[in-house]
Amino acid sequence: MSNEFSLGEVQVSLSPQERFEEYLQSRGKRITKPRRALVDHIFRRHDHFDVEELIENLSEDGLEKIGRATVYRTLEELVKAGLLRKMELKGRAIYEHDYGYPQHDHLHCQICSQLIEFHSQELAAIRDAVSREHNFRATGHRFTITGVCFECSRKRHRQQSPHDLI
Amino acid sequence: MSNEFSLGEVQVSLSPQERFEEYLQSRGKRITKPRRALVDHIFRRHDHFDVEELIENLSEDGLEKIGRATVYRTLEELVKAGLLRKMELKGRAIYEHDYGYPQHDHLHCQICSQLIEFHSQELAAIRDAVSREHNFRATGHRFTITGVCFECSRKRHRQQSPHDLI
DNA sequence: CTTTGTGCAAAGCGTTTGCACTATT
DNA sequence: AATAGTGCAAACGCTTTGCACAAAG
Numbered sequence: 001m002s003n004e005f006s007l008g009e010v011q012v013s014l015s016p017q018e019r020f021e022e023y024l025q026s027r028g029k030r031i032t033k034p035r036r037a038l039v040d041h042i043f044r045r046h047d048h049f050d051v052e053e054l055i056e057n058l059s060e061d062g063l064e065k066i067g068r069a070t071v072y073r074t075l076e077e078l079v080k081a082g083l084l085r086k087m088e089l090k091g092r093a094i095y096e097h098d099y100g101y102p103q104h105d106h107l108h109c110q111i112c113s114q115l116i117e118f119h120s121q122e123l124a125a126i127r128d129a130v131s132r133e134h135n136f137r138a139t140g141h142r143f144t145i146t147g148v149c150f151e152c153s154r155k156r157h158r159q160q161s162p163h164d165l166i
Numbered sequence: 167m168s169n170e171f172s173l174g175e176v177q178v179s180l181s182p183q184e185r186f187e188e189y190l191q192s193r194g195k196r197i198t199k200p201r202r203a204l205v206d207h208i209f210r211r212h213d214h215f216d217v218e219e220l221i222e223n224l225s226e227d228g229l230e231k232i233g234r235a236t237v238y239r240t241l242e243e244l245v246k247a248g249l250l251r252k253m254e255l256k257g258r259a260i261y262e263h264d265y266g267y268p269q270h271d272h273l274h275c276q277i278c279s280q281l282i283e284f285h286s287q288e289l290a291a292i293r294d295a296v297s298r299e300h301n302f303r304a305t306g307h308r309f310t311i312t313g314v315c316f317e318c319s320r321k322r323h324r325q326q327s328p329h330d331l332i
Numbered sequence: 333c334t335t336t337g338t339g340c341a342a343a344g345c346g347t348t349t350g351c352a353c354t355a356t357t
Numbered sequence: 358a359a360t361a362g363t364g365c366a367a368a369c370g371c372t373t374t375g376c377a378c379a380a381a382g
Contacts, residue, residue: 091257136314137319143307143308
């Protein structure tokens with residue numbers, strides 16, 4: 001158990017950095033300064049983030065010179081490498097750590113936009129059962145519950161859901 | 167049972183048109199020609215559709231004069247009225263009938279992009295249990311399984327998932 | 333007659349792409 | 358030296374918005 005990383009709850013034997021380099025090597029892609037800086041940065045601080053947030057935060061690490069295009073391109077690589085998970089919310093991409101983190105899904109508050117993670121074993125079972133029934137080869141799933149979080153429902157008694165507001 | 171509409175499997179007492187007019191009236195919004203034409207059109211033919219498809223098909227019903235802006239604005243109303251369900255896929259909005267249709271979720275083929283519907287009672291149960299645990303007031307959920315459908319996995323032995331392609 | 337809705341074209345926003353330059357191999 | 362990656366700015370695709378005109382109430 002000495003050379004294992006515990007980033008969340010899942011044990012993995014390579015650091016995200018190492019895993020990314022391995023991925024790059026295996027595809028004949030280059031290990032560059034911006035790529036290294038980005039993995040470091042992302043796995044140092046972020047949990048869920050969108051590109052705009054990420055770019056803003058880059059200056060905290062003195063990485064303001066990395067261009068948007070490089071950020072977008074690197075994020076794509078990180079997803080392909082299995083380090084990040086991407087999802088779409090309100091028209092923009094949200095990323096979160098995937099490598100070394102356990103499978104989970106989200107509650108999404110429509111008011112404050114916060115994402116709350118939850119774990120459910122049954123979900124994977126349903127996914128597999130449904131996929132089998134349809135001869136579908138599942139590679140992943142996304143389950144998102146939308147509504148109003150505890151804090152927001154305390155604050156506002158009138159809610160903003162599609163069906164209300166007279 | 168005489169005045170009921172069966173659009174899918176759920177019995178409802180108003181036609182989509184009537185329901186939409188009721189919704190519009192209740193908000194002091196006007197019942198206009200384009201709005202009426204759009205509900206008619208949408209509930210005549212479509213199942214899942216995106217805005218581009220919808221606009222292309224409008225000419226089949228002689229509705230080519232309805233502008234994009236009106237289409238977008240009306241779709242938004244139809245969602246608020248509970249007639250349509252909106253979801254985002256690959257950066258663009260997909261709509262499907264909601265009113266008069268049973269709750270369901272989707273399998274999404276990454277190759278041919280088709281959406282396959284499935285029904286699962288357990289899913290609602292999980293949603294409610296998880297929400298209760300987090301004091302979250304759920305108003306809906308979206309569960310999408312991604313992968314490769316039967317037809318596509320027969321055709322291609324090499325798949326296109328994130329992790330492959332040398 | 334008042335006010336909301338429409339159609340058009342322009343703007344907006346997140347993301348992608350072409351290209352000359354730079355850095356890795 | 359050869360080739361892949363970077364940064365910039367322009368282009369993109371989908372959606373929203375401002376505005377003058379049309380239509381509903």
